[in-house]
Amino acid sequence: MTITQNDARNAYRGGTIGTATPAQLLIMLFERLALDAERGLRALQAGDNAETNSQLVHAQAIVTELQSTLEVDGMPAGRELMALYGYLQRRMIQANVRHDVRAGREVVQLTRHLRDTWKRAAELAARQ
Template sequence: MYATTSMRSAQSAYRDNAVATASPARLLVMLVERLVLDVQRGLAAQEAGQWSEAHEHLLHAQDIVIELESSLDIDRMPAGRQLAALYEYLRGRLVLANVRRRTSLTEEALDLSRQLCDTWREAAMTAVAP
């Protein structure tokens, strides 16, 4: 038990350090990577009939999308309004997937989340390229 507790503490410290030292672009990528993970976990829980667990993962995914929406500066980004609309649509899919317990909606949200993640990864890599 002690080894497990120590391992979790070490993992937590590593994760905290990674977040504290990450660039803004890397933080955004980390956030959308977590979004994908939450939706994947929510889908797996739905498929297993574990509705309470699915609910928690999908709620966390919704929180991430809300954070993405709130940090978006629509007027300073060339495609800011389109991105805001995409975030709003994704959040709506997550809410419906959670309330209606429909894996098809969760799969759609997962596909969108993966596309967002790929896009933000590519943008982050472009930003640091010489």
């Protein structure tokens, strides 16, 4: 039996996810969210509607997961964060359905900002 590069990558990811802290898991989600948004924008700009849809639907699934696990009343600004996630969902839909490059760019900017903010928060929390 031959182990392919994808098999090795999947085994590594499985081990990484299984041993990650909650903060690390959150960062992984945001990193993938930003990657999906970037790929979706590139596909949108190239006129590849199928790839745009694939990437943005996956990004929406990540945001849905973030929304479903957010304890709105359990954290400062929880309601505002939920509203931001809702806005992000709407902009992804606009980028996807209307082939709106401007919305796609905004999605990329927002996801990068969220990723970087959560990374910084995790770094600060680890120092305490």
